[in-house]
Amino acid sequence: MSEKPILSVRNLKTYFDVTKGLFSKKQIVKAVDDVSFDVMPNETFGLVGESGCGKTTLGRTIVKLYDPVEGSIEFMGKDIANLKGAELKAYRKDMQMIFQDPYASLNPRMTVGEIIKEPMIIHNIYNTDAEREERVVELLRIVGLKPDHIRRYPAEFSGGQRQRIGIARALAVNPKFIVCDEPISALDVSIQAQVINLLENIQKEMGLSYLFIAHDLSMVKHISDKIGVMYLGHMVEMGKSEDVYHRPLHPYTTALLSAIPIPDPDVAKAKSRILLEGEIPSPINPPAGCPFSTRCPKATERCHKEMPQPIEVGGRMVACHLYER
């Protein structure tokens, strides 16, 4: 590999203290536990996993909404895990985020113009309000909205339009990297495709890199160059999206893929769906050994005792004892 990754996460751990009351036993949620991955410039890294597996926490740790307990986040060759003050502000200019809920992520008391202008005011990008206004109109055009929408309030728009406003806000500071935290899961299927295409076009035009978080594997496969699969705070499998999608290694990925609905009843009948037993274990009290061992159809004695280390198999990473030699 000749190119250097734009974002390089190493052994990242984000824990939350959820101890209730003064005297109870200390309880810690290991939301993200020892996760490492790289994102190349102009690439999209897709992150999948079921609810509560820590993918949103991972995204929020990368944009510094949460502080990691351990590990490093290297962005353009600089460790940002412990940034403060002016340096943090400069980092925020390069690293932006698109949120899951287009209804909650826009301040209902601000007009669209004010929302998109705010990042420019915070980072002092333009000197006059006229210049900012001009840029807002340009951004609205890029995301497919009309200039006359500038004086309107978020409540007057549909979910898809609001998500476009959210994208315009993220683009306002000319970031190099955008964390997309399930940007399409709150939208209608027909609108999802529009937003995905918009994100892809913007990436091509502006040379952005994405960390794309979702729980829909087929959508992630479409947009991503690489996919990482998370389970209970751990990265269980990672590789090129084609490989992961068509030839999954980890039993959890296999189960996830079998859950994708197929729009053809004949094929769907022929396909066997792997049903996972039980609930996702609590991250406060994770199972010993492999985190997936409690639900894994192929679990052995060893899986319940020993934590599998990530190993490389055919150019990708998998954390499973089945592939160790």
Add this chain to the structure above:
Amino acid sequence: MSEAEVKMVLPENAFEKLPEDEKNNEFIAMKSRSYFQDVWFQYKKNKLAMVSLVFIIIMILMAIFMPMFSRYSYEAQDLANPNALPSAAHWFGTDKFGRDIFIRIMYGARISLSVGFAAAAINLVIGIVWGGMCGYIGGRFDMILMRIVDIIYSVPTLLYVILIMLIFGSNMFSVLLAICISSWVGLARQVRAQVMSQKEQEYALAAKVLGASDMRILFRHLVKNSIGPIIVNTTLMVPSAIFTEAFLSFVGIGISIPMASWGTMANEAKNMLFSAPLQMVWPVSAICLTMLALNFIGDGLNQALDPKKRSR
């Protein structure tokens, strides 16, 4: 299905082209209204609240201008003409010293309204800053500041009101201090609860990711979004402050005579209750009407600000 079959099932004239002007589906027809325009629009629908608002505005204007242009003053005595009944010269009659009651009511309105609005404004500022910081920062800081609030809340109000009056004397400043020292805590608690529920919303996180300072997030985003209930609470604080002032003045530890306050006037009138009952009617009805009007305004605002309470 072949093309011919499709044509058989769906004849060509079954569909019509949409006219060009109907294709503009992104167009939003409704005029955009800002938050306060919308609140005013809703508020106007409430007749009682509108009448009350007009009443209070007239009251304020009269309290400001009447004493300027009147030939009477609140303290000038006319001992030749005590306890007069209402007449063209003295609209509300005179009291036992022959002072014009109408002008004294106007002076009383000055005191009552300024105490009411000043107390509400002070409470608003302290409540927002204190509650906002508690809710936003959270943790141990919040713990300590909220326990202080609990302590203030648990001491009987009358106790430190009397102490303040003893120390600072009976004047408007000490009345204001006495009212404000305890009543901001309710607002602070409310602001704290609002800020706590708002700060986990994605728009607040978005502002943080954009690099907004804590002050900006707290005041531009969080407080701005919780302003509805805060305004209602503040409006309802005005009548309660007016009532407290009148009460303190009535029992003789508020505004001191000869300054005219509705409370002191009621106090003076109580000795004359059997010989000149009208003298009691004026200050009491002034207090009642003002309180009622302000409560109706608060109610109207509450309805206008909260979409769930709107009547169609």
